[in-house]
Amino acid sequence: DTAVSQTPKYLVTQMGNDKSIKCEQNLGHDTMYWYKQDSKKFLKIMFSYNNKELIINETVPNRFSPKSPDKAHLNLHINSLELGDSAVYFCASGGYYGYTFGSGTRLTVV
Amino acid sequence: AQTVTQSQPEMSVQEAETVTLSCTYDTSESDYYLFWYKQPPSRQMILVIRQEAYKQQNATENRFSVNFQKAAKSFSLKISDSQLGDAAMYFCASASYNQGGKLIFGQGTELSVKP
Numbered sequence: 001d002t003a004v005s006q007t008p009k010y011l012v013t014q015m016g017n018d019k020s021i022k023c024e025q026n027l028g029h030d031t032m033y034w035y036k037q038d039s040k041k042f043l044k045i046m047f048s049y050n051n052k053e054l055i056i057n058e059t060v061p062n063r064f065s066p067k068s069p070d071k072a073h074l075n076l077h078i079n080s081l082e083l084g085d086s087a088v089y090f091c092a093s094g095g096y097y098g099y100t101f102g103s104g105t106r107l108t109v110v
Numbered sequence: 111a112q113t114v115t116q117s118q119p120e121m122s123v124q125e126a127e128t129v130t131l132s133c134t135y136d137t138s139e140s141d142y143y144l145f146w147y148k149q150p151p152s153r154q155m156i157l158v159i160r161q162e163a164y165k166q167q168n169a170t171e172n173r174f175s176v177n178f179q180k181a182a183k184s185f186s187l188k189i190s191d192s193q194l195g196d197a198a199m200y201f202c203a204s205a206s207y208n209q210g211g212k213l214i215f216g217q218g219t220e221l222s223v224k225p
Contacts, residue, residue: 033213040217041199042218043201043213043215056210056212092155095205095211096142096209096211098145098157099145101155103153103154104153
């Protein structure tokens with residue numbers, strides 16, 4: 001029933017580990033996004049995919065790699081996690097006319 | 111480049127009263143939307159209201175309305191009859207067709223509601 005679902009909601013991991021966050025939407029949108037919300041609550045786009053094709057990559061470190069197996073899924077894989085990667089990551093789908101966000105994943109790197 | 115600025119980091123309102131949150135933006139695009147999102151402590155991003163740049167009429171959603179001044183690039187949110195449940199972080203944001211649909215957010219305004 002959930003329009004945009006992200007898993008997991010919370011992720012605590014050690015520095016240097018590799019982790020993935022999954023996102024799925026059932027709204028039929030062609031475009032999906034990843035946003036990062038930092039400790040000051042500032043939100044900034046990281047990536048967007050349109051029908052499995054990468055269209056926005058906002059100077060994100062290469063350790064972050066999005067993958068879209070189909071237009072309903074956009075996963076985020078992070079290699080060699082660093083303390084500075086601690087943040088809330090939001091998946092969203094839609095377009096410039098409107099967006100639906102997932103509930104966010106709070107990533108804590110210790 | 112598009113920018114969105116919220117100059118009020120914190121605001122406070124008495125329950126049942128009216129409060130206005132300010133937002134200014136800058137864009138060279140002609141086809142764009144403006145949004146206000148609410149983020150309560152649950153961290154869910156909830157769309158409050160949106161405005162299409164082509165429409166002159168200000169958008170309204172129940173107790174929420176906007177004052178869209180296109181020439182001044184201003185997009186303020188008015189909350190009437192404030193309720194305790196309105197307490198949250200509010201983000202102003204813009205998105206344009208030519209920018210791949212990416213949302214540009216302001217810094218946010220933390221709204222507290224006093225009983």
